[in-house]
Amino acid sequence: GQQLNQSPQSMFIQEGEDVSMNCTSSSIFNTWLWYKQDPGEGPVLLIALYKAGELTSNGRLTAQFGITRKDSFLNISASIPSDVGIYFCAGQRGGSNYKLTFGKGTLLTVNP
Amino acid sequence: SQTIHQWPATLVQPVGSPLSLECTVEGTSNPNLYWYRQAAGRGLQLLFYSVGIGQISSEVPQNLSASRPQDRQFILSSKKLLLSDSGFYLCAAGSLNTIYFGEGSWLTVV
Numbered sequence A: 001g002q003q004l005n006q007s008p009q010s011m012f013i014q015e016g017e018d019v020s021m022n023c024t025s026s027s028i029f030n031t032w033l034w035y036k037q038d039p040g041e042g043p044v045l046l047i048a049l050y051k052a053g054e055l056t057s058n059g060r061l062t063a064q065f066g067i068t069r070k071d072s073f074l075n076i077s078a079s080i081p082s083d084v085g086i087y088f089c090a091g092q093r094g095g096s097n098y099k100l101t102f103g104k105g106t107l108l109t110v111n112p
Numbered sequence B: 001s002q003t004i005h006q007w008p009a010t011l012v013q014p015v016g017s018p019l020s021l022e023c024t025v026e027g028t029s030n031p032n033l034y035w036y037r038q039a040a041g042r043g044l045q046l047l048f049y050s051v052g053i054g055q056i057s058s059e060v061p062q063n064l065s066a067s068r069p070q071d072r073q074f075i076l077s078s079k080k081l082l083l084s085d086s087g088f089y090l091c092a093a094g095s096l097n098t099i100y101f102g103e104g105s106w107l108t109v110v
Helices: none
Strands: A005-007 A010-014 A019-024 A031-037 A044-049 A055-058 A061-065 A071-076 A085-092 A100-102 A106-111 B003-007 B010-013 B019-026 B032-038 B044-052 B055-058 B065-070 B073-078 B087-095 B098-101 B105-109
Touching (some): A010 A019, A031 A061, A031 A071, A031 B098, A044 A055, A044 A061, A044 A071, A044 B098, A071 A085, B003 B087, B019 B032, B019 B087, B019 B105, B032 B098, B044 B073, B055 B065
Antiparallel strands (some): A019 A071, A031 A044, A031 A085, A055 A061, A061 A071, A085 A100, B019 B073, B032 B087, B065 B073, B087 B098
């Protein structure tokens, strides 16, 4: 199926640094979701965005639904070692039976 | 929120053997249900989805099938496994524009 353009593919940062990743698409989405996946486990929902321009926080995580409805970003502030994992964006179009289109993920490594 | 259980967590099966992965959902009724496969390249591929009991939509032609015998039960099956069926299989349940994933099942076909 169609993939979202998620970048960067991977990041290596020092503990305490801030992180930013984003997803873009040529299509309009009604919903943007951000997930984190630890090795060998299922993705866990971090933040859900339902409205263009919406800015939502979950602890040190902040995500925004782009005003054009074709993009979204996720920021992590003051990273810690347990932030390590793969972060996925996912978009959902209206009338799609709630099917998601996923980005290919951003692999985050945090050096203590 | 919903809780999604998958089993078995890991499975090693010989080529040509049958497969049955099960998924049950708690905490919601009449969810949309999904089976995804995740290959080593990290991408999530939608295999099947269901909007109700007995209603299955297949996204890609393959050696697998899915069934939904009960509202909150989703089963992924194969009559004869291929080596290429190896991977990490994820069940997911969705409602209100949000989708939650199970813990995943690792399948290795040898």
